[in-house]
Amino acid sequence: xxxxxxxxxxxxxxxxxxxxxxxxxxxxxxxxxxxxxxxxxxxxxxxxxxxxxxxxxxxxxxxxxxxxxxxxxxxxxxxxxxxxxxxxxxxxxxxxxxxxxxxxxxxxxxxxxxxxxxxxxxxxxxxxxxxxxxxxxxxxxxxxxxxxxxxxxxxxxxxxxxxxxxxxxxxxxxxxxxxxxxxxxxxxxxxxxxxxxxxxxxxxxxxxxxxxxxxxxxxxxxxxxxxxxxxxxxxxxxxxxxxxxxxxxxxxxxxxxxxxxxxxx
Amino acid sequence: xxxxxxxxxxxxxxxxxxxxxxxxxxxxxxxxxxxxxxxxxxxxxxxxxxxxxxxxxxxxxxxxxxxxxxxxxxxxxxxxxxxxxxxxxxxxxxxxxxxxxxxxxxxxxxxxxxxxxxxxxxxxxxxxxxxxxxxxxxxxxxxxxxxxxxxxxxxxxxxxxxxxxxxxxxxxxxxxxxxxxxxxxxxxxxxxxxxxxxxxxxxxxxxxxxxxxxxxxxxxxxxxxxxxxxxxxxxxxxxxxxxxxxxxxxxxxxxxxxxxxxxxxxxxxxxxxxxxxxxxxxxxxxxxxxxxxxxxxxxxxxxxxxxxxxxxxxxxxxxxxxxxxxxxxxxxxxxxxxxxxxxxxxxxxxxxxxxxxxxxxxxxxxxxxxxxxxxxxxxxxxxxxxxxxxxxxxxxxxxx
Numbered sequence: 296x297x298x299x300x301x302x303x304x305x306x307x308x309x310x311x312x313x314x315x316x317x318x319x320x321x322x323x324x325x326x327x328x329x330x331x332x333x334x335x336x337x338x339x340x341x342x343x344x345x346x347x348x349x350x351x352x353x354x355x356x357x358x359x360x361x362x363x364x365x366x367x368x369x370x371x372x373x374x375x376x377x378x379x380x381x382x383x384x385x386x387x388x389x390x391x392x393x394x395x396x397x398x399x400x401x402x403x404x405x406x407x408x409x410x411x412x413x414x415x416x417x418x419x420x421x422x423x424x425x426x427x428x429x430x431x432x433x434x435x436x437x438x439x440x441x442x443x444x445x446x447x448x449x450x451x452x453x454x455x456x457x458x459x460x461x462x463x464x465x466x467x468x469x470x471x472x473x474x475x476x477x478x479x480x481x482x483x484x485x486x487x488x489x490x491x492x493x494x495x496x497x498x499x500x501x502x503x504x505x506x507x508x509x510x511x512x513x514x515x516x517x518x519x520x521x522x523x524x525x526x527x528x529x530x531x532x533x534x535x536x537x538x539x540x541x542x543x544x545x546x547x548x549x550x551x552x553x554x555x556x557x558x559x560x
Numbered sequence: 561x562x563x564x565x566x567x568x569x570x571x572x573x574x575x576x577x578x579x580x581x582x583x584x585x586x587x588x589x590x591x592x593x594x595x596x597x598x599x600x601x602x603x604x605x606x607x608x609x610x611x612x613x614x615x616x617x618x619x620x621x622x623x624x625x626x627x628x629x630x631x632x633x634x635x636x637x638x639x640x641x642x643x644x645x646x647x648x649x650x651x652x653x654x655x656x657x658x659x660x661x662x663x664x665x666x667x668x669x670x671x672x673x674x675x676x677x678x679x680x681x682x683x684x685x686x687x688x689x690x691x692x693x694x695x696x697x698x699x700x701x702x703x704x705x706x707x708x709x710x711x712x713x714x715x716x717x718x719x720x721x722x723x724x725x726x727x728x729x730x731x732x733x734x735x736x737x738x739x740x741x742x743x744x745x746x747x748x749x750x751x752x753x754x755x756x757x758x759x760x761x762x763x764x765x766x767x768x769x770x771x772x773x774x775x776x777x778x779x780x781x782x783x784x785x786x787x788x789x790x791x792x793x794x795x796x797x798x799x800x801x802x803x804x805x806x807x808x809x810x811x812x813x814x815x816x817x818x819x820x821x822x823x824x825x826x827x828x829x830x831x832x833x834x835x836x837x838x839x840x841x842x843x844x845x846x847x848x849x850x851x852x853x854x855x856x857x858x859x860x861x862x863x864x865x866x867x868x869x870x871x872x873x874x875x876x877x878x879x880x881x882x883x884x885x886x887x888x889x890x891x892x893x894x895x896x897x898x899x900x901x902x903x904x905x906x907x908x909x910x911x912x913x914x915x916x917x918x919x920x921x922x923x924x925x926x927x928x929x930x931x932x933x934x935x936x937x938x939x940x941x942x943x944x945x946x947x948x949x950x951x952x953x954x955x956x957x958x959x960x
Contacts, residue, residue, distance in 0.1 A: 296740075296741050296742045298741060298743070345821075381700070381702075382700060382701070383701075383722075388672075388675070391758055391762070392672075392675050392676055392678075392679040392758075393679060394761075395676050395679065395757045395758065395761060396676070396679040396680045396682070400605075400757070400761050401765070402758070402761040402762050402764075402765045403765065404762075404765040404766045404767075404822075407758070407761075407762030407763075407765055407766060408766065408821045408822040408947060409821065410758070410762070411668065411722075411723075411724045411946070411947045411948055412668070412701055412722035412723065412724075413722065413723040413724055413946070413947070413948040413950055414821070414948060416723065416816070416948055416950070417816075417821050417947065417948025417949055417950070418821070418948075420816035420817065420818045420948070420949055421818055421819065421820070421821070421949070423818070424818045425816060425818055426815050426816050426817070426818050426829070426830060426833055427815070427816060428733075428814030428815055428816065428837075429723070429814075429816050429950060430721065430723070430730060430733065430734060430814075431721065431722055431723040431948075431950070432719050432720065432721055432722070432734075433700065433701035433702045433719070433720045433722050434702050434705070434718065434719045434720065435696055435700050435702040435703075435706065437702075437718075437719075438702075441717070441718075441719040444717055444738070444743070445719070445734055445737065445738075447741075448737035448738050448740070448741040448743065449737060451741055452737050452740045452741050453737070468687065469682060469687050469688050469689045470675070470689070470695065472688060472689065473689060473693065473694075473695040474695045474696070474700075502717070502743070547715075547717075547718060549659075549715045550659075550715070550717075
C-alpha cells in the first residue's frame, strides 16, 4: 500500500513566517526572507478562562491548525488529528523544575496540567469541540516526518481526512543551552484520502536512505537545521513553487522520507 | 475507524511494583497482592503511597548506550530483560528484517527526573545546568523509544506517543495503522513511565493523589497512587496457522473529550465513544466482552464518569475492575501494563478483582468485582484515559 493522498490546506508560523501565503511567497523567491521573532496570535477560539492559561506551545499549534483547517474548508470538529512536537512546553517545564529545586516544592496545578505533551491537542479539542481521535507524538529531531507518517497511514488505511500539526517552541535558559531551539515554528496540513475541490497537491510519502534536502538560503537552512518542525521547509518550498517534484526530508539516523508532490491545477 | 484486521500479540512482558516479568505479576494478581507502599521516594515529602519497582537504580545500560542512562531507561532495560523478550525481538528481526519492525513507546514524563536533578545542581554564578546533563537521551519523550530501538537494534519507524495517561494504549493504534499500511511487518509497542518529582508533586498540587493506597470505585476513594512500570509487546500480522491459545488485538478505539484539560467529561461521553469505537473496529457487540479492565484511577470524578460510560454501553452486568489498587497508576505506562494484564486474564481465565476497595460506591452502576473470578475469559476491553481529555480503549481476545 502506498502512502498517498492530497494536501487540502496549509498553515505556517515561524520566525519571519506569518502564514502560508506569505511563507509561500518567501519560499518561491517572490519576497525576500526577513528573519524576525515569531509572532504568536492569542487563541481567540478558546474561552477567555482557558485562553489566559495557554502558553506558547498551544498558541503556535492552534494558530497553524486553524489556518490549515480554515483554508481547507474543513470542519475541525470532524477531523481526527496528529500533533507532533519534539518537546512539550519548555517554559512550563522550566518553571516546574525550578520550583522542584526549591525547598518548598510548590508546583502550580495549572502548570502541571499544561505540562503534558498533549496540551495543544487537548486545547484544540476543547476549542473546536472535536471528539475525534488525536494522536500526539514525539520523535525528537525526527518529529516532523514521524507525524507525517502517522497522518499518511490514517488517510490510506482508514480512508479518512486528518489534520496534521507539527510544532516546536524554545526552551528558556538554562535548558536552552542543552536544547537550543531558537524560536517557535508550526506547520499544519489537512490531508485527505481523495482529491477535493480545494486540494492543493497530491502527496506520496516513502522511506528512503538518501540524504535530506537542504535550503539554499543560509538563514532558512539554519532554521531547518535548528527546529524539528522546520525540517519540513524543503517540502513547503516545493509546494510554494507549484510544480511537481520530489524532496527528501530529514527523519531518523537510518532513514529519511521521500515526499513526492503533484500540484492540483 | 473501519473494521481492523486482528493483530497477533506474539510476545509480551511487564514490570511494575507487583512483579518483574509476567510470572510474578500473575502470582500477585492471583494472590490479590498490592505493591503500593508509603512514599519514601528520593527526597519526596508527600503523605501518599507509591508503586515503586524494586531494583531500578541497580540496573545498568549497555556501555555503548550510556548516554541514555536515567531511571526511566533503566526501568525499560529491566523490563526488556524479562520473559525472553529481547531474544524474541532479536528472532523477529532476524526473520523479518530490522527495517520491517517499528517501535512505538508511550510515556508521559520519560526521564524528566534527570532535569529535576540537574536543576538542583545549577552553577551558582551562571545558572547553567551541569555539563554532564544530557537532555535528548534522557528527558525528551522520544528518549525511551530511541533507547528501545537501539537496544533491540531495530531500524523501522520509531516514535514516542505522549498523550498523558493514554499514551501506551494509543501506541497500539499507531502500530496498527503502520502495519496495515504495509510500512512494517511487526511492531515493538509498549510504555515506560518512572517515578519522578514532577508527577508526585504535580498530582499532589491538583489534590488528585490519595494519602492511602488508592481505592478505585470505593465509596471513600480520594485519589490516585502513582506507580511506575514498563511493559512491552511484539505485535505481528496474524497468519492462518495461528494457535487457538494465542492472544489477538481485536480493536482499538480512540476519542477526545473536548471538555477540560485535567477533569474527565462528567458523563464519560469521550470514554463511551472510545469503547464503542473499539467494539466497532473489532466487529463485536458489548455482550462479547467478558471482562473490562477499567482505567479506574480512584479519583472521585474519573470513576464516576467511567462507570457511567461503561454502564451506558455494557449495562450493569459485565464484570469490571481496576488493577491500580495493586500497581498504582503507572501513568504513561498504564495502557501497556494493563494490556499485558488483559492478556494474562485471557490466558489464565482470571478476572482480577479490584483490591484495596472495601465498600463499592453504591452510586456507581458498573459491575465492579473485588474478588478474583476464575472463568473463561475470551475477550477483554481495557480502558486508558488521560489529561487533555484523551481516551483509548483496546480489545484483546483469544484466537480460537
